[in-house]
Amino acid sequence: MRKPFDQNKHLLHNEHMDHTHREFLEIYNKADLESDDSIAEVVTKLYHHSIEHFEKEQELMQHYGYPRKREHTQEHERTLAQMRQFLAKKDSLFGKKLLRSYYLEALPEWFDLHLISMDSDLAHFLAQR
Numbered sequence: 001m002r003k004p005f006d007q008n009k010h011l012l013h014n015e016h017m018d019h020t021h022r023e024f025l026e027i028y029n030k031a032d033l034e035s036d037d038s039i040a041e042v043v044t045k046l047y048h049h050s051i052e053h054f055e056k057e058q059e060l061m062q063h064y065g066y067p068r069k070r071e072h073t074q075e076h077e078r079t080l081a082q083m084r085q086f087l088a089k090k091d092s093l094f095g096k097k098l099l100r101s102y103y104l105e106a107l108p109e110w111f112d113l114h115l116i117s118m119d120s121d122l123a124h125f126l127a128q129r
Contacts, residue, residue, distance in 0.1 A: 002029050003108050010115055012123035016060075020053045021115060028111075031103065036096040039103050040087065046107070047083045054080070061122065064129050072118050079110065 005011075005022050012018055027045050032038035054076040061069040086102045089095030 003111070004029075009112060012115065012120055014123040014126060016056070017119060017123055020056070021111075021119075024049060024053070024111065028107070033104075036090075036100060039100055040090045040096070043083065043087060043090075043099060043103055043107075047080065047087065050076075050080060050083065057119075057122065060126065064126060066122060066125055068118075068121065072122065075114065075118055079114075082106075 003025055005025050010018075010021055010025075012021075024046065027042060027049055030038075030045075031042040054073075058069070058073055058076065060066070061072060066072070082102075086095075086099045090099050
């Protein structure tokens with residue numbers, strides 16, 4: 001299952017955020033779906049990409065006094081914790097199945113929801129500055 005960058009759904013009209021979200025999907029789409037090891041490797045890369053992405057967003061929120069910084073940061077922390085939880089179990093047979101399900105179902109759904117709700121709100125706020 002591949003997830004393209006959907007201009008109608010994902011484009012926030014913020015150059016930095018749009019670039020970072022395209023990078024996320026480029027990494028996401030590199031997984032070989034026939035290989036549990038490939039999925040684990042891609043989720044690991046997404047985890048590290050997300051750390052950098054979230055840190056940059058949080059710096060922007062701090063710098064511009066974004067009023068919903070706490071909620072947005074908590075969502076980042078929750079997402080990273082969830083990724084760590086699935087990756088920590090990747091070596092067991094059951095853990096591989098959980099990670100595959102997370103990769104195919106939960107992660108793409110989270111990506112869309114996060115962009116549509118939190119990141120679109122942040123992009124709108126930054127555009128007014």
